[in-house]
Amino acid sequence: MDWLVSLCTILGGVLLAMGLGMPVAFAFLLVSAVGVMVLQGGSGALLQLVVNTATSVSSFSLVPIPLFVFMGVMLWHSNLGQGAIDALDKWLGRVPGRLSVLTILSGSVFRRSAAPPWRIRQCSERCCCHSSKRGSTRET
Numbered sequence: 166m167d168w169l170v171s172l173c174t175i176l177g178g179v180l181l182a183m184g185l186g187m188p189v190a191f192a193f194l195l196v197s198a199v200g201v202m203v204l205q206g207g208s209g210a211l212l213q214l215v216v217n218t219a220t221s222v223s224s225f226s227l228v229p230i231p232l233f234v235f236m237g238v239m240l241w242h243s244n245l246g247q248g249a250i251d252a253l254d255k256w257l258g259r260v261p262g263r264l265s266v267l268t269i270l271s272g273s274v275f276r277r278s279a280a281p282p283w284r285i286r287q288c289s290e291r292c293c294c295h296s297s298k299r300g301s302t303r304e305t
Contacts, residue, residue: 175200240275249274 175196182192201214240246253270257263 171200171204246271246275 178196178199179192182195183189187195198211198214201210204210205213250267250271253267253274254263257267257270260266
């Protein structure tokens, strides 16, 4: 089969499946399965598709991706991200290069908000120890 015919068939199949209302991921999965069956032939090729898919999805390096997306959605819907950036923007005032400084500070704030509670406690204890060495007192 010529590569141009294969390309048109694959793109046409994906567009047809999505045009019929199928979600994008399932459209690609359907076209991939049919394409493997047609181009490589038989159920052995389909079994190889399943094994390769399971191997690539079970990789540990892909775990942070959905968690990062979930964290972004939570920050977006809670308006926590916008509130933190607005507060930092007001705190900075008119600083030259404010956008880059705001980006670095907001990244630091979001990183600290995603830290586990025991790590935040360790950091606050360390800060209190350093501040007491400089002569300030801790009020409880």
